[in-house]
Amino acid sequence: MKSETESQILPEQPTRMSEPRRQHPVAALTSTLRTLRELLIPLVLVFFLGSGRDDGLFSNPYYISIFITFLLVAGIVKWMRFTYRVEDDELRIEYGLLVRKRSYIPRHRIQVIDISSGILQRMFGLVSLNVQTAGGGAEEARISALTLEDAQWIKTNLSRNGDAQPDDETAEDQEPAKPEYSLSWNTLFLAGTTSGSFGIALSIVGTIFAQMNAVVDDGIILDLIDSFAGTSATFFILIGAGLIFVAWVLSIVGTILSYANFEIYKRPAELVIARGLFEKKQITIPYSRIQAVRIQEGILRQPIGYCTLFVDSAGYGEQSGKSTVLFPMLKLSQAEDFIRTMVPDYSRETDLVKPPARALRRYIIRTMIPFAALIGLFYWLFPFGHWALLTIPVAVTLGYYRYKAAAAGHDDNTMTIRYRNLAKTTAFVKRHRIQSVSGWDNWFQRRRGLKSLTVNIASSDTGASFNALDFEADTVLDYVEWVEPNYLSKARQEKTDEEQQLDSDKTSAAERLIDPGF
């Protein structure tokens, strides 16, 4: 009964979407492409690593085409079996080949409806619609190809405040005209040249290059080496420089692809991020899900005074929480303003405490341990392994800068922890977002009166943690206590107790003064 009355509230065409309907056929293609993209890294690995042997499944173009045809057929079947409709104030999606799955999402569970369009959708004048729900589980729904008109209709009729404030909806549609912050092309290019994905790109290029040996005839390479009249060292340096350059260009392209047109909007209860060159991506982060905010100064970005802002959020919809780039490239001097505007809760200027000077030695030794392991391995494996000893000064320097970066502080409700792995990171966490906190010391730290602090927050499947290493033991224990839910009232209580104690001391002193017998 209730649902009937509710469905009558739907404006105008109440029956328009109530029939099950398929997506536009382009959806078959987009779903195939998405599967391919998800498999891209394993495929590349199998292709390049497996090509050493002739029987490698993916070294043969014939097998590759069979594989792609199979994916395409799967995409078409998926498209045929996928229907959606809007009925009784619910988005009803049914899909699945053998096991029919029904996903009914009532309007009141829907948090955000995003309309976006990738390059394929735009070629056909279509959009895709993404529904995010509150609460965990795989409740997120996606319709990958439909007309803008239909998408708008669903959005208007299923948005939580859809019928309550229809004016608001139209206002929201115009909203993209005014992002709070956006990324200029110059800054984007700068972000690309200093991006940290450089290392990843380098390893991919390196792998591909190593496989060239297998693909290209050995003779050619030998001839090539011979043709370099110089020593083989020059040759290797040249090759190395070439690889680094290619990796660098790749990382610039990668950054531009994913962060072009970066814009961040502010809505009453959430942040909306839009980005992407060909494929527009829209991310919604409800304020209530934010677990921590991080300012990261990468080693290439710190010298030119730039940083990246991240936000860690707890799970909603399909994603089970993760860290999201809040802004990819920002002048460090503007970070404070940015946080004050976009995540005002996290705007703090807290006095930070540093680890004591006697901790420096531990920072350097800690940094050197993995280096020592690598040096040992190189020494053992390669004839020219002793060159690896040259990395010792690098380790010492890094350890020193880790010590320099380390700091921690708290005010009434926010804890700040600054640390450096490679990039210098400043993390801000609210007390009520801390899942657990540990103060710990090992035997060496105990001897020197030092302790380390680990703060755990809910982000990603396993949770994330921030560490403040080798601080004064008392400071760390105080920070652990700070996490107690009623720390503030307790601290106040202690303060008033002290004052009362002081007062009573005074009165007794005064009494004693006027006591004639004294």
Place this chain on the structure above:
Amino acid sequence: MRPDPDQKIDIKAIPAWRITGGLGSLFWWFLPIVYGFFALGGVTERWPIIVLTILVVLNTILQATLIPSIRWRRWSYQIDKHEIYLQHGIFIIRRTLIPVNRIQHVDTRQGPIMRSFDLSSVTITTAATTHEIPALNDEVADEVRNRISDLARAADQDV
């Protein structure tokens, strides 16, 4: 500054850990054995066999004697209205605070060896981490579990 947590775990933890630790440490014996096969087959040097053997035997002896009593001495916990404190560790001593209103669920569990000593452990789970108070007497473990779960429910209503 807070003093150490005031509750100890059951003293029967020591004999129980001697058994579990001693048996568990036998796993590492595979190292000298596997290495021995390679070395005696002439693939690598032989002297590491002796080093590895000494190490794993020493580990087993320590696990069956000294380590359980150190571990027991270091373990303490305290359950307050708003937070739980745990403190434990042999080489690294760790004091952990879990705010009660962050606790998602709490349960007790028991392995076969622990059962023969009437011991259970209490597991506390938050959205990010899992913590264990090991080796409590069965009744104490039930009581602790119920108390934490009551506190967590009360704290939820506060918020």
